[in-house]
Amino acid sequence: MRLFAASVLIIVAASPALAQSTQIAQNLPFPAVYDPTSGYDVQDGTFSDALQSDGSYFYSQAIGQSFSVGSGQSSTITDVTFWGSSEYLQSSTPWNQTALSSNIISMQIAILRTDTGTSDFPIVRSWTIQTGQFSQVLTGNYTAETFSPVFRLSTVLAGNFTLNAGNYMITIGGVLNNPDGDSFAWTDGLADGSVPATQAYATVGDTPTEWGTWIPISDGTSGAFELNGVTVPAPGAVALLAMAGLRGRRRRGM
Numbered sequence: 001m002r003l004f005a006a007s008v009l010i011i012v013a014a015s016p017a018l019a020q021s022t023q024i025a026q027n028l029p030f031p032a033v034y035d036p037t038s039g040y041d042v043q044d045g046t047f048s049d050a051l052q053s054d055g056s057y058f059y060s061q062a063i064g065q066s067f068s069v070g071s072g073q074s075s076t077i078t079d080v081t082f083w084g085s086s087e088y089l090q091s092s093t094p095w096n097q098t099a100l101s102s103n104i105i106s107m108q109i110a111i112l113r114t115d116t117g118t119s120d121f122p123i124v125r126s127w128t129i130q131t132g133q134f135s136q137v138l139t140g141n142y143t144a145e146t147f148s149p150v151f152r153l154s155t156v157l158a159g160n161f162t163l164n165a166g167n168y169m170i171t172i173g174g175v176l177n178n179p180d181g182d183s184f185a186w187t188d189g190l191a192d193g194s195v196p197a198t199q200a201y202a203t204v205g206d207t208p209t210e211w212g213t214w215i216p217i218s219d220g221t222s223g224a225f226e227l228n229g230v231t232v233p234a235p236g237a238v239a240l241l242a243m244a245g246l247r248g249r250r251r252r253g254m
Contacts, residue, residue, distance in 0.1 A: 025067030027189035029224040045185035050108035055211035064171035083187035101182035189224035
């Protein structure tokens with residue numbers, strides 16, 4: 001058994017196809033719609049606070065978007081991209097902004113496990129990253145009504161955290177300097193919640209008993225994101241692939 005395990009390790013190391021950079025999950029932004037009154041291409045979004053705010057901010061809500069890691073594989077997270085905007089309460093021309101409001105000092109990105117059988121989804125990994133460390137790229141689109149610019153934001157997620165097969169949720173929210181100041185709005189994605197894998201959730205409330213209880217969102221609201229990483233087969237699948245390779249060699253050698 002030890003010799004076979006060593007052989008498996010050699011085969012895995014020599015077979016880059018067994019582990020490749022890929023999208024673990026994605027929910028692309030809902031396409032912008034031209035607004036003839038303003039002349040802007042607009043997209044909707046939903047305010048989303050960091051989980052660590054515990055409901056202490058003005059909107060007191062966080063949004064989460066479901067995704068899953070398929071059976072027989074695991075995925076190591078490397079980076080994330082998402083789309084969003086912010087309020088600019090102190091600005092008379094918000095459409096001229098080139099970055100999220102300075103009131104959003106950092107963003108919390110958390111992964112929660114949703115196949116627990118309850119509405120209390122445990123956090124399996126969380127990152128809090130200063131806003132200045134994100135790549136912020138103007139998309140040329142704007143949020144409806146406020147006409148704040150929509151950004152494509154990207155960052156590395158350190159730690160080589162691995163997700164095993166199962167159902168998860170990603171929540172992205174702003175950490176604010178002034179709890180009543182400019183907030184982050186997560187741009188809506190294509191997912192409509194018609195199947196469990198695309199269900200969006202929200203936790204709303206400013207008391208400890210309310211915050212952290214997740215409820216499904218049924219109005220089509222969802223968060224746009226791309227979660228990237230390295231996906232590999234589960235150990236059992238790797239062993240089967242290795243055995244097939246060994247048998248192939250023996251046949252060729254006979």
